[in-house]
Amino acid sequence: xxxxxxxxxxxxxxxxxxxxxxxxxxxxxxxxxxxxxxxxxxxxxxxxxxxxxxxxxxxxxxxxxxxxxxxxxxxxxxxxxxxxxxxxxxxxxxxxxxxxxxxxxxxxxxxxxxxxxxxxxxxxxxxxxxxxxxxxxxxxxxxxxxxxxxxxxxxxxxxxxxxxxxxxxxxxxxxxxxxxxxxxxxxxxxxxxxxxxxxxxxxxxxxxxxxxxxxxxxxxxxxxxxxxxxxxxxxxxxxxxxxxxxxxxxxxxxxxxxxxxxxxxxxxxxxxxxxxxxxxxxxxxxxxxxxxxxxxxxxxxxxxxxxxxxxxxxxxxxxxxxxxxxxxxxxxxxxxxxxxxxxxxxxxxxxxxxxxxxxxxxxxxxxxxxxxxxxxxxxxxxxxxxxxxxxxxxxxxxxxxxxxxxxxxxxxxxxxxxxxxxxxxxxxxxxxxxxxxxxxxxxxxxxxxxxxxxxxxxxxxxxxxxxxxxxxxxxxxxxxxxxxxxxxxxxxxxxxxxxxxxxxxxxxx
Amino acid sequence: xxxxxxxxxxxxxxxxxxxxxxxxxxxxxxxxxxxxxxxxxxxxxxxxxxxxxxxxxxxxxxxxxxxxxxxxxxxxxxxxxxxxxxxxxxxxxxxxxxxxxxxxxxxxxxxxxxxxxxxxxxxxxxxxxxxxxxxxxxxxxxxxxxxxxxxxxxxxxxxxxxxxxxxxxxxxxxxxxxxxxxxxxxxxxxxxxxxxxxxxxxxx
Ligand SMILES: Nc1nc2c(ncn2[C@@H]2O[C@H](COP(=O)(O)OP(=O)(O)OP(=O)(O)O)[C@@H](O)[C@H]2O)c(=O)[nH]1
Ligand SMILES: [Mg+2]
Numbered sequence: 001x002x003x004x005x006x007x008x009x010x011x012x013x014x015x016x017x018x019x020x021x022x023x024x025x026x027x028x029x030x031x032x033x034x035x036x037x038x039x040x041x042x043x044x045x046x047x048x049x050x051x052x053x054x055x056x057x058x059x060x061x062x063x064x065x066x067x068x069x070x071x072x073x074x075x076x077x078x079x080x081x082x083x084x085x086x087x088x089x090x091x092x093x094x095x096x097x098x099x100x101x102x103x104x105x106x107x108x109x110x111x112x113x114x115x116x117x118x119x120x121x122x123x124x125x126x127x128x129x130x131x132x133x134x135x136x137x138x139x140x141x142x143x144x145x146x147x148x149x150x151x152x153x154x155x156x157x158x159x160x161x162x163x164x165x166x167x168x169x170x171x172x173x174x175x176x177x178x179x180x181x182x183x184x185x186x187x188x189x190x191x192x193x194x195x196x197x198x199x200x201x202x203x204x205x206x207x208x209x210x211x212x213x214x215x216x217x218x219x220x221x222x223x224x225x226x227x228x229x230x231x232x233x234x235x236x237x238x239x240x241x242x243x244x245x246x247x248x249x250x251x252x253x254x255x256x257x258x259x260x261x262x263x264x265x266x267x268x269x270x271x272x273x274x275x276x277x278x279x280x281x282x283x284x285x286x287x288x289x290x291x292x293x294x295x296x297x298x299x300x301x302x303x304x305x306x307x308x309x310x311x312x313x314x315x316x317x318x319x320x321x322x323x324x325x326x327x328x329x330x331x332x333x334x335x336x337x338x339x340x341x342x343x344x345x346x347x348x349x350x351x352x353x354x355x356x357x358x359x360x361x362x363x364x365x366x367x368x369x370x371x372x373x374x375x376x377x378x379x380x381x382x383x384x385x386x387x388x389x390x391x392x393x394x395x396x397x398x399x400x401x402x403x404x405x406x407x408x409x410x411x412x413x414x415x416x417x418x419x420x421x422x423x424x425x426x427x428x429x430x431x432x433x434x435x436x437x438x439x440x441x442x443x444x445x446x447x448x449x450x451x452x453x454x455x456x457x458x459x460x461x462x463x464x465x466x467x468x469x470x471x472x473x474x475x476x477x478x479x480x481x482x483x484x485x486x487x488x489x490x491x492x493x494x495x496x497x498x499x500x501x502x503x504x505x506x507x508x509x
Numbered sequence: 510x511x512x513x514x515x516x517x518x519x520x521x522x523x524x525x526x527x528x529x530x531x532x533x534x535x536x537x538x539x540x541x542x543x544x545x546x547x548x549x550x551x552x553x554x555x556x557x558x559x560x561x562x563x564x565x566x567x568x569x570x571x572x573x574x575x576x577x578x579x580x581x582x583x584x585x586x587x588x589x590x591x592x593x594x595x596x597x598x599x600x601x602x603x604x605x606x607x608x609x610x611x612x613x614x615x616x617x618x619x620x621x622x623x624x625x626x627x628x629x630x631x632x633x634x635x636x637x638x639x640x641x642x643x644x645x646x647x648x649x650x651x652x653x654x655x656x657x658x659x660x661x662x663x664x665x666x667x668x669x670x671x672x673x674x675x676x677x678x679x680x681x682x683x684x685x686x687x688x689x690x691x692x693x694x695x696x697x698x699x700x701x702x703x704x705x706x707x708x709x710x711x712x713x
Contacts, residue, residue: 200578224525224548224576311549314530314572319551320582331582334551354585357554 040467041495042406042413042502098127111176112193112233115140116210117169122218123193123229129219139174143167155183166190170210171197179432182439189236192297195324196232199301200225203328231308235300237428239281243438244405244469245296246412247303250282252383254499259376261285261507267367268509269360271353273332275367275509279384280344281307283411283503290508295325296410302334306346312336316364318357321350335360339368344384391415394493396486400458401473403434404494406502408467413494413501430458434471437462441469452480461487515556515569517681519674520587520622522615523596524607525575528629531664532596533572536674541665549574552586559678566678575607587615590622591684592677599628599661602642612655623680624657627673632663 037043098104113132114123119140121129129136143153143165156163164186166173173190198206201221209216241247252260264275264287274294277284281303288294305321306312317336322328335349335357347367349360371377391399393415400420405412421430440451441464451462459474461483472490474483498504521529530549535541537557552573558565573579573586587593593615597608608626615622628648634641645661652659658676662669 221576221578223578224574225578305550309550310547311530311553314534314549315553315555315570317551317553318586319574320579354582361554 037467038408040406040408040465041491041498042404042411042504043408043467044502044504044506107178109178110233110237111174112190112229113139113174113176114193114197115172115174116214116216116218117172118210118214120215120217122171122197122222123226125230125233139165140172143172155186162186164190166194168194170206181432181435182443184442184444185435185439189233192232192236192242192300193229195297196229196301196304197222198324198328199298199305199322200228202322202330203324204330228304228308232301232304235304238431240403240414240431240434241281241296241303241412242300243431243435244403244412246405246410247283247296247299248281248412248414249501249503250279250284250383250387251389251500252284253379254504256376256379256383257285257503258505259374260371260380261287261503261505263367263370263374263376265507265509266370267363269351269356269363271351271356271359272349272363272509273352274348274350275363276302276348276350278303278306278346278348279387282387284345284380285503285506287507287509292326294323298323298325302348306336306348312346313338313341316357316361318360320354323350333357335364337364344387345380388416391418394490396489398474398478398482399472399486399490400475401430402490403469403471404490405469406467407469409502409506411502430473433458433460433473437471452483459483463487514567516566516685517591517678518569518571518589519592519594519677520571520590521573521594521596522583522587522608522611523575523627524598524601524604527575527596527598527601527604527607528664529575529594529596530572532594532627532629532662532670532673533570535664535667535670537570539667541667548576551579557674559674561675561678561682564682566682568674568678568681583614584618587619587622590619591681592623592625593619594625594627594673594677595657596627596629597643597648599630599634599643600640605643605648609651612657616655623677623684624655625673625677626652626655626657626659628659628661630663630665631661631668632665635663 108126110125112123112125113121113136115121115136117140119137121133121136123129124132124136152167153165155165160178162175162177162181162183164175164177164183166175166187168191171194173194175186175190177186206218209218209221236242260277264277264285267275273289273292275287276294276299277286283299286294286299301323302321311317315337317334319334319336320331321334322331326332331354332350332352333354333356335347335351337347339345339347347364349363351360353359368377371380391401400418401415403412403414417427417430421427437451437453437460440448441462448462449464451460453460454476456476458476459478461470461472461474461480463470470487470491472483472487474486478486494501521533523529525548526546530547530553531541533553533555537555549572552571554569554571556567556569558567571586571590573583593611595608595611595615597604612624612626615624626648628643628645649659651657658680660669660673660676662673664670
């Protein structure tokens with residue numbers, strides 16, 4: 001691990017940053033960006049808030065392990081084209097929403113299918129599962145055919161199209177993409193979908209069902225949850241947090257945040273494991289039981305659940321939820337409610353005891369009382385008025401946008417999209433560019449420490465150390481030297497603002 | 510934001526999309542939300558004080574999700590309920606089958622829970638009689654057989670909704686005296702003598 005850090009710092013070619021030995025300075029004394037995990041801007045003072053150090057790898061490690069054991073199967077161009085012909089055979093039944101034999105259906109940028117090992121359709125992003133049952137049958141046939149030879153099918157590449165398979169018994173997930181995403185990125189997205197399904201049912205229940213009845217139609221149990229998966233896929237295209245394996249915070253003065261955290265900490269109960277306060281898609285604070293960590297994937301699943309449904313606005317929600325990165329076997333019970341009917345502040349209290357609803361309700365009450373007494377509530381409401389910031393505040397004219405992740409805290413910060421990226425298409429295009437940079441930096445065999453790319457529309461710089469990941473987007477007129485100088489300036493700005501942008505002192509009960 | 514006590518636990522049961530949430534919305538917030546249907550996740554709790562004679566009774570209403578996914582866990586929501594509003598959609602006969610399932614479940618596990626059988630979306634049937642799939646008299650017969658009250662409501666127009674909940678509260682009030690002398694048994698989340706206080710910021 002130490003060697004890794006050394007290499008990371010040494011590889012920054014311009015050498016404009018402080019040498020390693022000067023980085024161990026106290027955070028307050030030095031504006032120099034920390035290159036070592038734990039000293040970078042945004043790193044929490046105590047322990048990390050989430051479990052990981054290398055969360056991205058963590059997410060795909062399993063699949064890679066398999067890859068080493070099993071031969072990688074990649075079809076040649078022509079074979080692949082044939083397979084895709086097969087995939088295009090649509091069944092006779094007509095879909096209400098979208099005709100799966102239409103050109104429009106085929107030309108979606110990214111399809112995702114989930115099926116059981118018996119080849120029964122469970123989910124499709126576009127069209128209906130019924131209409132696709134034969135297509136999914138073919139997919140399963142492909143998987144089984146290759147498995148029969150003690151191999152595992154990973155992906156098929158053909159004709160500007162990529163088909164990626166993820167077998168997670170008892171489910172099989174298939175992604176079909178026309179984007180330039182790497183296999184690894186697509187696998188990561190399929191993993192998320194898998195975890196989404198597990199979070200609704202638990203893996204234990206899934207296994208139990210399919211052991212009992214191989215042919216089971218899982219859609220019965222997932223009825224009414226499709227929109228959660230739809231939304232998660234939408235987020236995967238747009239939310240930098242899912243790309244970076246990190247979450248972002250509501251900008252808030254640390255004095256106010258500390259009061260909010262302390263109030264949550266005080267409103268504890270025996271069965272309470274995590275207390276999470278969200279403002280829309282942003283974390284205000286998270287308090288956890290000592291020694292219990294919440295993985296960012298689980299946190300994103302919670303974000304997705306809360307963000308996708310207006311159901312929790314009706315009253316106080318009380319729902320079973322499995323946090324698959326914590327434990328795939330059992331349910332937690334989450335008390336979910338908004339602090340006020342029209343507020344964006346949502347409190348999630350995760351309990352181990354399904355009988356504890358009134359206890360949790362009581363915790364919320366105590367939290368609110370404490371919060372109002374210490375007038376932090378007002379400060380918090382003020383902060384909600386500007387939940388993000390503009391890149392202009394950084395004061396680097398050629399900088400358009402950036403993503404910065406502190407690895408040790410699992411938190412990231414990013415300004416709002418500038419005017420040039422106002423439309424949905426433009427924002428998704430920029431996210432696509434970041435994804436590409438991300439793939440380069442995290443390439444399974446040839447990872448890069450930094451990457452600079454110029455194009456007609458923008459210049460991009462990505463930089464990863466053992467402490468942080470940084471992605472910058474510049475106007476296309478700048479130079480590399482300018483970009484590097486800007487990165488350094490930005491790091492200083494983030495250091496200066498870290499109190500407000502990150503959660504530096506996470507609490508436990 | 511005051512804390513108050515729940516007197517009676519009421520649980521809403523029924524197949525998904527029969528209109529349980531809409532019924533609670535209409536009763537508690539006097540509104541009907543149009544727009545895409547949002548299924549309930551798990552269950553939602555809301556407290557609502559209601560005037561019965563010269564008394565105020567607070568109903569603790571559990572609006573459960575109809576999805577089969579939560580079936581195994583449904584007991585935590587209906588346990589200790591004094592009243593269950595078992596809903597079916599007047600335009601969907603399969604939802605009546607599901608209502609029968611819930612009735613059986615309650616008869617087996619919650620014998621003290623009073624059942625209110627509620628046919629929903631009456632406005633649709635009034636607009637077009639051919640949409641009706643559950644005959645009023647058939648449902649009435651079933652209700653009598655199981656000793657339940659029977660209502661047909663519309664959350665869209667508000668028809669019969671207040672009457673339904675008023676009846677629930679009155680029945681509770683009438684039987685409450687009987688219960689005072691009866692021995693309390695088992696865990697009873699909504700009812701436990703002193704300790705359950707909660708925010709009523711969601712009720713008006
Ligand atoms: N016309 C009409 N539509 C209704 C009425 N009640 C509910 N609906 C509609 O039926 C759909 C489902 O209503 P919900 O109240 O969300 O159903 P639910 O029983 O809570 O469903 P789950 O939470 O999934 O169990 C929504 O689209 C409502 O608008 C009614 O009285 N009249
Ligand atoms: Mg509902």
